[in-house]
Amino acid sequence: MRSPLLSVTLSVLLVCLVGWLLVVGRSLILPFVIALIVWYMINSLAHLIQAIPIGRRHLPGYVSFSLALLVIFAAATLVLDVVTVNLTQLALDAPTYQKRLEELFGQFSSHLDLNDPLEMKDLFPDSVVPRMVTAGASLVTTLAGSASLVFIYVLFLVLEQSTFDAKFERLFSSPERADAAFAMRAEINRSIMHYFSIKTSVSIATGVLTSLVLIAIGLPYAALFGFIAFLLNFIPTIGSLIGVIFPSLLALVYYDNLGPFIAIASGLGLIQFTIGNLIEPRLMGSNLNLSGLVIMLSLAFWGAIWGIVGMVLCVPLTVMIVIVCARFEGARPVAVLLSQTGEVGPLPR
Known part of the structure; x- marks a missing residue:
């Protein structure tokens, strides 16, 4: 029979291995994760559209799904265009704002009669404003560059989603x-x-x-x-x-x-x-039943692994971990520790 110490050691090694893979494979995993979110949004919006009554009838599934697909991609395109235009203009104006910020530091120092005037470079690196704008523009460019890969992932998810339930059922004995x-x-x-x-x-x-x-x-x-x-x-x-x-x-x-x-x-x-x-x-x-401390730790953990995307997804990912761990007796203590009240429901029979 496996000893508790060996089980804990193997669990720690498994967590470390998964964390390492998430970091190393970030460039490949993140587009797929974003595609999963988009696919999930499309299906959720399709169910919402289909639930809207039109007289005594409802829209067929393929019509509601097509409408949801159009709405999601049209909204994404519009938002990306607006953000790109604004960031481009902000990048042009950034040197002016940088100069104005330096003047404010000078005025602040003169009001305080400082012997050694406080300068912007004492608190921030040189050209901090243009660098921040450039970083934002780089993020948008990266998202736009990976959009084609995300689109391909979403397309295959949509084409194969009719087989997911049958495959999932055959995983179990x-x-x-x-x-x-x-x-x-x-x-x-x-x-x-x-x-x-x-x-x-x-x-x-x-x-x-x-x-x-x-x-x-x-x-x-x-x-x-x-x-x-x-x-x-x-x-x-x-x-x-x-x-x-x-x-x-x-x-x-x-x-x-x-x-x-x-x-x-x-x-x-x-x-x-x-x-x-x-x-x-x-x-x-x-309904989420998550501890506030756990949310902050999850924010730091997923943010360190996946950046902004990880920060956005930290709560739903932690919710999934709690629900899954609560269904297995060996992992149940993890769910109890992550939960807010310690109540994670009974074990399935």
Whole structure:
């Protein structure tokens, strides 16, 4: 009989091996993960469209799926175009904002009567603003470059999805085990669908309100900052904070007085606080059953492995781990430790 120490050692080695493979194979795995998300969104939207009654009937499955496919890819193309145009213009204006930021540092030093004036290079590397813009443009270019690979993955997923259930069922030696696996998959699907539907809705609301506030005050690149707020809202805790900092810093160097800066910082802060601390928790409830500390550790772990994509996916990936581990007696302690309350449901019979 295998000793507990040997089991723990093998488990640690397996986790280390999987983590190493996730890091080394990042360039190949990430496009496939993004394709899985897109494929999942297409199917979820197709089911939503099919559920809408048209008189006493509903749209056929192939029609609703085709509409969902068109909507997803049209939205992705539109967003990518808007972000690219805004980033291109921001890259042209970046040297001006860099100079303005250096002037603000000089004014701040003169007000404090510092013997050694504080310079921007003391806190940030040279040309920090152009470098940040270049990094953002590089990210968009990378996404656009991998779009063809993502599209190919999505195409094959769509073509073969009719065979997935039959293949999945044949993985198990008995119908009982297959039924248990299908039940676990359904639970994972419900939890992730619940999370993404609410998170997407509140993120869209956050992005739209952010753009409207910036348009009303007159700050440029409102659409870009709205998209950034939408994307960062998927990153727990720190995402909403960064979504307020970026446009506020631009307002600081774009205007000659502090009024617009205070208005933007307070307005966006109020939006993030209201949606993130009042509306979203009421809609989300306690269905995820994840500890706050676990979410932060998961954010750091997946962010270190997959960058921004990992940060966006850290919550659903952790939910999947909890649900799967709760179904096996040997891995059940892992699910208990990751959960918020320690209640992970009974073991399947």
